Amino acid sequence: MSGLPVSDRDDLSRNEEGGLALQVRDLSFAYGDTPVLASVSLAIAAGEFAVLLGPNGAGKTTLFSLITRLHDRRRGEIRIGGFDVRHQAVQAHARIGVVFQQPTLDLDLSVAQNLAYHGALHGMAPREARARAEAQLARVGLAEQRRTRVRQLSGGQRRRVEIARGLLHEPRLLLLDEPTVGLDVGSRRDLVEHAHRLCAEEGVAVLWATHLIDEVRPADRVLVLHRGRLRADGRAEELVARLGVDTLGEAFDRLVGEEEAPCP
Amino acid sequence: MPLMPWLHCLRGVVSRELLRFLHQRSRFLAALVRPLVWLFVFAAGFRMALGVAMTEPYQTYILYEVYIVPGLVGMIQLFNGMQSSLSMVYDREMGSMRVLLVSPFPRWYLLVCKLLASTLVSVVQVYVFLAIAWWYGIQAPPLGYLWILPTLVVTGFMVGSLGLLLSTFVRQLENFAGIMNFVIFPMFFLSSALYPLWRIREGSYLVYQIAALNPFTQAVEMIRFALYERVNLEAILISVMVTLVLLGLAILGYNPSRGMMARKGGGGD
Known part of the structure; x- marks a missing residue:
């Protein structure tokens, strides 16, 4: 008896042939009149490690809440391993693992x-x-x-x-919402290391939300979220090269500072 | 869909609740001391002033202590149900609700499991209380203790659902004292838990009308009659209906596209 989540392995292999662990299309969300996410689109392949980088209040936790369907009064589409989180909630939920921002153990x-x-x-x-x-x-x-x-x-x-x-429950996508908050340097490094290994060895896709730039490795894929919009999507080193700066920190400052000082 | 995973889910939620309860001895003690103080101190003191005449379902004149035991049973469940439902959404415990809701099972089922679990905890508390009351000399017919079991389940679901429902539209939930003042106390005092309805009517017709409309009154009467091996059909029907309505509304409130989650967000960013 393998339980609910894996009772439809066939569906799983069929649906994940495309290889996308997470697909978000044109996602918008507002709390009342305050827009939190504006037409966010992103896709994460099976076994890929992606960092969702954004300052506090960028909308990272909201994005996670929508992916896990804590609430879903939103526009746009979210698919986990090919399953729509709204219409195929059971299959989609069975394929997500979450580490919440706040500790949630008893x-x-x-x-x-x-x-x-x-x-x-x-x-x-x-x-x-x-x-x-x-x-x-x-x-x-x-x-x-x-x-x-x-x-x-x-x-x-x-x-x-x-x-x-x-x-x-062997999810295909692991969401981590600022998992290193409150940890010492050693534990933080171990955790980042562990998450990378998961992708490489288990084929789990990881979406790692953080506002800490030092957790990003040069070869990591980085999604920069700021004020509810996706500002950049690419490898950290490519981003640095494209913007003509020396470090990811400068690149990040440039990207999230856009509104204050628009660059050409 | 196969049945076993559903049962595993139910078992998991129930055993977690029982384990947590066992680990929180102070919560257990508080839950027990509250009704016992009422029984030993309040009732003993008021025995003279509030002697209760013969009234259904009692066969003889009874002491006031005997009268309030079913009301105190309801009180145990009221406190437990509120606490358990509201604690899920407290700041620090917000997480436990999230953990529950990432389960792939449908949300209504998860909430029903959760309510059943907290009801079982309150049933354990009730039987410990009744055992102490028995030892104190307040003894109902032995079978009555079995009869009340289904009524305890209904009451547990009623107050638990009410707690869940409140949690969906009360914003400042950190304040349990507020819920005490505005929900628990009125429900308890404006009911037949402490005084029979006919006696309340002698005091104030308005209060009597409120108490008669209070669903908690029906729950207490349902328990009271069952404890004496009687069936109060009206109380049972009303209690079950109120419970179903509250449960339905609570489930609706937790619907991801309209309920509290949509309005409050999930905290964080």
Whole structure:
């Protein structure tokens, strides 16, 4: 019994032949009269690592909320692995893993209990959830801490548990919303490293939202979001070259500063 | 769609709620102390002033303590249901609602699982309370304790759905005291939990009318009759209908394209 998410493997392979883990087309959204996202279009291939870079308030979390269908009063289209999140919600949801900006683990429950809960939410039998949890925890180096209460883990460890949880149901797309907030330098580096490995080894597409430029590697694909608009989409090093600047930081300043000082 | 994944989901939500409850001993104690204070202090003190004459479903003259036990059962469920539904959307716990809602199961099903889980927690609290009351000398017919089980489930869903519904359109949810003042206290005091309706009518006709319209009154009467192996059909029908309406509205409120999520956003950016 493989549970709800993978009960239609055939659909999955058929729909993902195109190779797009995430496809967003002409997405617009407003809170009341305040526009938050304006005609955002982007696509992420299976196994691709993409950084969604934008200052606070750029609309990153809103974009994630729409992709996960926390709300969907919006215009445009969102597809996960070929499935429309509105009309094929079950299939689409089964293919997304999320690490939210705020910590969302139950602090008083053990690591294993937290993961078991998530497995159940995806319709897994206890035994299957346990086996998958063990595999995921081993991957993030927390196999020993299975029975530890989350409260006793460090911030970096908690984030790794959340990543293990997000991958428990073998999604094709992992969304991480500023996952390194509040972590020390070492943990941040480990997390970035881990996410890259996931793409390379597991073929999981990762969309990594951040406002921290130092988390971007030169070869990473960068999507710059500012005031609800996509300002740039390309490899970090190409972006730097195209804008004729020395660092990604300067490129970023140039892109998000456009409105104040429009460049030709 | 196969049935097993749905059951796994339900089991997961319920066992998480029970585990959390076991780990939060202070919450359990608070939930228990509240009605016990009413029973031991308030009722004992008011016994003289408020002696209750023979009234349905009681067969004899009863002590005031005996009268308020079903009302206190309702109170336990009222507090528990509100707390559990509202706590899902509190700032710090906003996350737990998000975790629930990224599940691929339909939203109505997730909310029903959640309500069932919090109802079970309140049922555990109720039986512990009734055990203490039994030891104190307030004893109903043994089978009555079985009879009340379905009424407890209905009441749990009623107050839990109300909590969910409130969470969809009350903006400042951080303020549980506000909900206490404007929802929990009026529902509890303006009901038949503490005084029989006929006695309220002697005091104020207006208050009597409000209490008679209060769905919580129907829930308490449903529990009261069941505890004495009686069926109050009117109370049951009204309670079930109110529960279904509240549940429907709560589910509607959590619809991603119209409910609170759309209006409030998800926090963050």
